[in-house]
Amino acid sequence: MDIMLIAELVLNGVFVGLMYALVSLGIVLIYKTSGLVNLAQGALAMTGAYITWVIGAYFGVPIWLSIPAAVVLMFFGGVLIERSALRRMIGQPVIMAIMLTLGIEIALRGLLPGVFGAAVKKLDIGVSPAPLFLGDILINQSIMIGGVVSLALILASLAFFNSRYGIVMRAVADDQTASWSVGIRVEKAIAVAWGLAAVSATGAGILWGATQGVDWSLSLLLIKALAIAILGGLDSIPGVILAGLIVGVAESLATGLIDPVVKASTRDIVASVIILATLLFKPHGLFGHEHIERV
Amino acid sequence: MKMDRRSFLAGTAATLTVPGMTGKVYAQEKIVRFSFPQDFTKIYTFVTSEYSQGQRDYITLVNERGGIGGYKIVADVSDHANDLPRAIEAYERGKREGMVLIDPLSTPVARALVPRALEDKINLITAFSGRSDAADGTVFPYVLPLSINYWTQAALIIENFSKMEKGDLKGKKIVFVHIDTPFGKEPLPILEVLAKRLGFTLIPFPYTPPGNDQSAIWPQVRRAQPDFVIFWGAGVGQTVALTEAFRNGLKMDRVSSSVWLSESDMDVVGRANAKGVMKVEPCVGGREPKVIKDILSDVVGKGKGAGPEGKVGTAYYNYGVQMASLMVEGVRMAVQKAPNGPVTGPWLNEGLTSIKDFTAEGMLPPTTVTKADHQGGGMGRIAQWDGNKFVPITNWYTAFQDVVWDEIRKYAEEFKKTGK
Numbered sequence: 001m002d003i004m005l006i007a008e009l010v011l012n013g014v015f016v017g018l019m020y021a022l023v024s025l026g027i028v029l030i031y032k033t034s035g036l037v038n039l040a041q042g043a044l045a046m047t048g049a050y051i052t053w054v055i056g057a058y059f060g061v062p063i064w065l066s067i068p069a070a071v072v073l074m075f076f077g078g079v080l081i082e083r084s085a086l087r088r089m090i091g092q093p094v095i096m097a098i099m100l101t102l103g104i105e106i107a108l109r110g111l112l113p114g115v116f117g118a119a120v121k122k123l124d125i126g127v128s129p130a131p132l133f134l135g136d137i138l139i140n141q142s143i144m145i146g147g148v149v150s151l152a153l154i155l156a157s158l159a160f161f162n163s164r165y166g167i168v169m170r171a172v173a174d175d176q177t178a179s180w181s182v183g184i185r186v187e188k189a190i191a192v193a194w195g196l197a198a199v200s201a202t203g204a205g206i207l208w209g210a211t212q213g214v215d216w217s218l219s220l221l222l223i224k225a226l227a228i229a230i231l232g233g234l235d236s237i238p239g240v241i242l243a244g245l246i247v248g249v250a251e252s253l254a255t256g257l258i259d260p261v262v263k264a265s266t267r268d269i270v271a272s273v274i275i276l277a278t279l280l281f282k283p284h285g286l287f288g289h290e291h292i293e294r295v
Numbered sequence: 296m297k298m299d300r301r302s303f304l305a306g307t308a309a310t311l312t313v314p315g316m317t318g319k320v321y322a323q324e325k326i327v328r329f330s331f332p333q334d335f336t337k338i339y340t341f342v343t344s345e346y347s348q349g350q351r352d353y354i355t356l357v358n359e360r361g362g363i364g365g366y367k368i369v370a371d372v373s374d375h376a377n378d379l380p381r382a383i384e385a386y387e388r389g390k391r392e393g394m395v396l397i398d399p400l401s402t403p404v405a406r407a408l409v410p411r412a413l414e415d416k417i418n419l420i421t422a423f424s425g426r427s428d429a430a431d432g433t434v435f436p437y438v439l440p441l442s443i444n445y446w447t448q449a450a451l452i453i454e455n456f457s458k459m460e461k462g463d464l465k466g467k468k469i470v471f472v473h474i475d476t477p478f479g480k481e482p483l484p485i486l487e488v489l490a491k492r493l494g495f496t497l498i499p500f501p502y503t504p505p506g507n508d509q510s511a512i513w514p515q516v517r518r519a520q521p522d523f524v525i526f527w528g529a530g531v532g533q534t535v536a537l538t539e540a541f542r543n544g545l546k547m548d549r550v551s552s553s554v555w556l557s558e559s560d561m562d563v564v565g566r567a568n569a570k571g572v573m574k575v576e577p578c579v580g581g582r583e584p585k586v587i588k589d590i591l592s593d594v595v596g597k598g599k600g601a602g603p604e605g606k607v608g609t610a611y612y613n614y615g616v617q618m619a620s621l622m623v624e625g626v627r628m629a630v631q632k633a634p635n636g637p638v639t640g641p642w643l644n645e646g647l648t649s650i651k652d653f654t655a656e657g658m659l660p661p662t663t664v665t666k667a668d669h670q671g672g673g674m675g676r677i678a679q680w681d682g683n684k685f686v687p688i689t690n691w692y693t694a695f696q697d698v699v700w701d702e703i704r705k706y707a708e709e710f711k712k713t714g715k
Contacts (some may be wrong), residue, residue, distance in 0.1 A: 217531050
């Protein structure tokens with residue numbers, strides 16, 4: 001096996017994994033504050049990319065302006081989802097709220113291609129597709145920039161959780177009843193978490209959209225995001241980074257090493273195996289907290 | 296796109312909410328009913344909208360000119376979303392309403408409908424989809440691809456590569472990057488036989504559907520140092536494949552694909568970046584063909600177009616016109632044989648299998664459909680992207696039909712024995 005090919009696959013996997021991790025970040029943010037697994041995160045990424053494209057294509061807004069506009073719109077979109085749908089689920093079994101997020105996923109996946117057309121759309125954020133070689137290794141500029149931006153956004157979210165409002169959100173995550181009792185507006189904190197999850201989804205959607213084009217298939221990022229969130233620990237942001245790297249590199253190496261042997265594509269199987277193995281052998285993931293309830 | 300969806304939704308709503316309407320409108324006229332349940336919202340979305348627009352515009356053109364021998368064509372359009380229960384429901388609804396032809400434009404749907412169509416004697420059109428072995432009309436009398444199947448397309452590509460190498464592919468390396476589905480794997484048997492016959496090395500690289508991330512595939516392709524690359528997918532898989540080919544510095548004029556490549560794909564990849572890439576063309580693209588000019592003046596120009604004018608003449612729009620013109624030619628032949636009908640599946644089947652050297656006024660390669668050959672002769676050509684449009688670089692031709700028909704007969708025989 002060509003060592004340079006393996007190096008190239010690992011490098012690709014690192015960047016791709018970080019891009020997956022940005023999608024996963026939204027799942028972790030919502031789980032940390034509300035204890036819910038958001039199954040609409042893939043569709044939110046697709047929605048963010050569609051909105052960015054729509055602002056540019058329909059209103060002629062340049063990309064440097066349509067990105068922040070989409071981010072703001074998606075933040076309020078996330079808040080709106082929490083306010084209008086999820087909050088009504090308070091007092092209901094958790095599984096109902098999770099099913100609701102799945103419903104949102106399915107609805108968005110059908111709605112946006114239905115309204116704006118299902119053909120793949122070009123989202124040009126100014127990254128050159130021209131080949132860039134470092135010695136014998138190809139640097140895919142699109143995923144390199146995507147990976148670096150993703151890492152920066154994940155680190156920014158870590159910093160946010162150390163800010164004043166971040167501490168409020170951590171308190172909510174820790175104990176909602178105790179937070180209520182000390183005057184924290186728990187509903188608002190959860191709504192903000194949904195807004196931030198939508199923002200991270202938008203960031204990921206734009207980066208992936210710039211790499212592959214914008215279409216419904218962006219919503220498929222959910223599977224990778226779930227694998228990363230479960231492996232990293234559903235409530236751990238640092239876990240998202242490490243798990244993202246593991247999933248990205250494992251997928252990339254599987255494509256290079258296993259596919260030629262089995263003569264089939266194993267890329268998606270990697271994510272499934274990681275989900276299964278984590279749940280079987282380390283249910284709280286690499287960095288997840290084990291919640292102990294006193295009875 | 297807006298207008299297109301609006302007109303599609305309006306048409307669908309009319310069809311679904313007032314099921315008897317079309318029947319009433321034409322109650323006093325002689326009609327031939329086609330059913331076009333297609334996937335507008337799920338997997339085949341990359342092609343359906345433009346393909347359907349082309350079909351409907353052509354049928355409008357025919358009807359506006361008085362129909363065929365006094366018969367008007369009624370086209371019922373609906374969305375099956377690549378969902379088998381919905382497709383079967385649409386099939387049964389069409390059967391109740393008297394359809395004599397159905398075009399689902401979906402491989403899984405077409406495969407599911409084959410036994411019903413054979414039993415009900417309703418003509419199932421499987422253009423660029425369905426079973427490649429349906430070209431054998433002796434086994435599949437009511438399944439009609441009417442177009443070059445994937446085996447023929449692969450053969451055409453290899454023949455073109457061979458011509459580019461002055462007839463000698465010995466020792467050459469051809470990489471086949473394909474979506475890891477039955478559709479993606481379909482050309483493999485032909486390519487393997489041709490690799491042995493012509494002496495080239497075939498290296499397949501499967502990718503996970505739908506192909507939105509191929510970043511780990513193409514470095515391997517590049518390192519294999521291929522002489523030629525065939526990429527085989529649809530929708531986002533095609534645009535990602537081309538983008539990655541460009542990112543990896545592969546020579547685009549050594550890269551070729553099937554019929555599933557369009558102008559809108561080039562927009563996503565970047566028109567200049569994709570310059571040189573080749574594809575199989577089953578019919579003439581663009582607005583030059585007389586039929587397309589007629590549609591522009593007599594249908595679109597009179598505000599009767601089924602979608603945005605900008606889509607008229609795109610690759611997939613013209614595929615739709617191609618297929619509609621063959622269906623209508625089948626009606627013409629059927630009317631010639633039995634002017635008073637009755638209009639049934641077998642009546643139309645007689646017409647469809649009598650199509651001879653039909654070109655739709657120069658838009659198609661000469662197409663002859665017989666009771667034995669439902670592919671229509673297997674002619675296509677290769678077109679190359681010049682940065683702005685696809686330009687033909689070969690004449691209409693066919694290639695390695697002995698190999699293709701060996702495969703067709705092998706699988707058709709299997710179907711005859713096992714029903715699979």
